[in-house]
Amino acid sequence: MNWSDQTRSIVAIALVAVYALMCAGIYYAQLRKRQQAVRNAAALIPAADGAQAWLIGYASQTGFAEELAWNTARLLHTAGIPTRVASLSEISADDLSQTERALFIVSTYGEGDPPDNASLFVSKLMNAKLDLPNLHFGVLMLGDSEYVNFCGFGRSLTEWLKASGAQALFNSTFVDKAATSALQTWQHQLSHIAGTSDAPDWQAPSYQAWRLAARHHLNPGSAGAATFHLELEARNEAASTTWEAGDLVQVLAPDDAQRPREYSIASVPSDGRVHLLVRQERREDGSLGIASGWLTEQAAVGETIMMRLRAHSNFRLGENIHRPLILIGNGTGLAGLRSHLKAREAIGVSRNWLIFGERNMAHDFYYHDEIEAWQSKGILERADIVFSRDQAERVYVQDKLREQSEVIRAWIAAGAAVYVCGSLEGMAEGVETALTDTLGKNIVEQLIEQGRYRRDVY
Structure with a gap:
């Protein structure tokens, strides 16, 4: 091949690459536009005659509770009832004290724990004594009855609201494994509020x-x-x-x-x-x-x-799509991190740091070739792969975080978001402790509030 042929080939490859990036950019722009359109459909209806908006708070780990919260808002909108939808961590003590009507749609995580987007609500409000005599509320709880603490967080929230003087509008609704009958019970209660009986049935997407x-x-x-x-x-x-x-x-x-x-x-x-x-x-x-x-x-x-x-809205990239990204995980948690790296590669965002742990390098280095290719192409700016059993003293991803504490602080200062995927016990708990020790509790709470600390752990 002569030089002109090589030049034409390079130009052709470059044009294809640019076209691919443009397509990816258009795709994600359209995707964000569709998501915003869904939210706009449930936007606040102006309060007539000074009517106060109903507060609809959700605590969702995988996104189902959030979806039901927006469905609830749309149903109330059919009757002209204004609403405000927010995750629990976005709700303040003043919000509760100034609200007369509130509906809470909450899931339970692990063994009775709150989802991540309710953690600030628990630490700042539920650990305090509030006086809420004017608040009337309803609670929809999502859970799995095979766990000992079935709907544990929903029960704790209900007890705390009552202890704070709030009054229940109706009996709490328990949903076991997204059971359609329980969702219909919740809709029935909402229909009484909205004065309508023709709301479409809610159910999870079919298999x-x-x-x-x-x-x-x-x-x-x-x-x-x-x-x-x-x-x-x-x-x-x-x-x-x-x-x-x-x-x-x-x-x-x-x-x-x-x-x-x-x-x-x-x-x-x-x-x-x-x-x-x-x-x-x-x-x-x-x-x-x-x-x-x-x-x-x-x-x-x-x-x-x-x-x-x-x-799984709580683990999507969302507004973090162009931020520096610290991806932390272990075991099969590499799956969720891999999808994010693929999405970032598609739009040409390269400020990514992968911290991943498994047992032995010789056997458990999943997607080894792919990770090395991302490094060579610059998609991965840093990659720290930790194998716990390859040395006498076991080393885990949280140990790597502590070792790289100065770098962690620099990335966070540069606007990085942190995504954690893998086992809840051990890894995720250890990572949160390491981040808190490195950054301070206030900074970690700010990351949660800003949507810059997200987890998919099990």
Whole structure:
């Protein structure tokens, strides 16, 4: 090839790259516009004759409670009732003392804990004694009855409101695993308030048929449980195949159709398939876990998997899309971080720092080639991969955070957002402690308020 041919090839490649970046930019701009349109549809209706807006507060980890909060606002709007929708951490003591009517839609996280976007509400308000005699409230609680503290946070919130002198408008509604009957009970209460009986039924999106297109064992020989990369594609062209980096899927295993299992999506729509990173769970007797066993071993490649996409607004990039990003995780939590790196690569944002931990480098370095490629292309400005069992003294991601405390402070000062994905016990708790020790409690709380500290932990 002569020099002119090489020049033409370079120019052609550059034009393709620029075009791809433009397309990605247009896609994300349109996506943000659609999201804003949804919120605008539930915008405040001006209060007539001095009527006060109803406060609708939500505490949501995976996004379902937030979705129901906006549905609640829209239903009340049909009757001309003004509303204000906010996460609990956005609600102040003055908001509560000056509000006469409030509805709370809250989920419970882990063993009775509040979701992340309620943590400030708990620390600043629920640990204080407020006098709220003028507040009348209703509570919709989301949970899973297989946990001992079913709807634990919703119960704690209700007890605190009553102890503060607030009065219940009606009995609290408990929703077990998104049960449609419970949601209809909540709608019935709202219909009384709104004076309408023709509101559409609310229910989670229906499950759709997906084909298990590929499955690869990523860590043969590992001392830990087998971990697999899965790829799924929709069976039906009309199926919903739109998601964002940070979103989840819910999978129904044939032997446990009443309890869906959630997994972080490890890909972006431009990949053409939903990618999952699934660790094979085993019970004490050695038998396979129901959902993980089905996905990683029992279902044959090509078989149908019943699955639905789940928006996870609390872990999406949102307004952080162009910020420096510190991505922290362990184990299969790399899935959610991988999707964010793919999204950032698509729009050419390169100020990314990955801090990831697993057991042994020889067996458990998932997506090794991909991570090295991101480093060589400059997509990853920093990558600290921590293998806990590769030295005599075990080292974890939270130890790396402490080691790099000055760098952490510099990135945060430069406007970085922190995304954490992986195990709640051990990793996520250790990371939060390390961040608090490094930055101070006030700074961590500011990051939460600004949406710059987000978690997808389990």
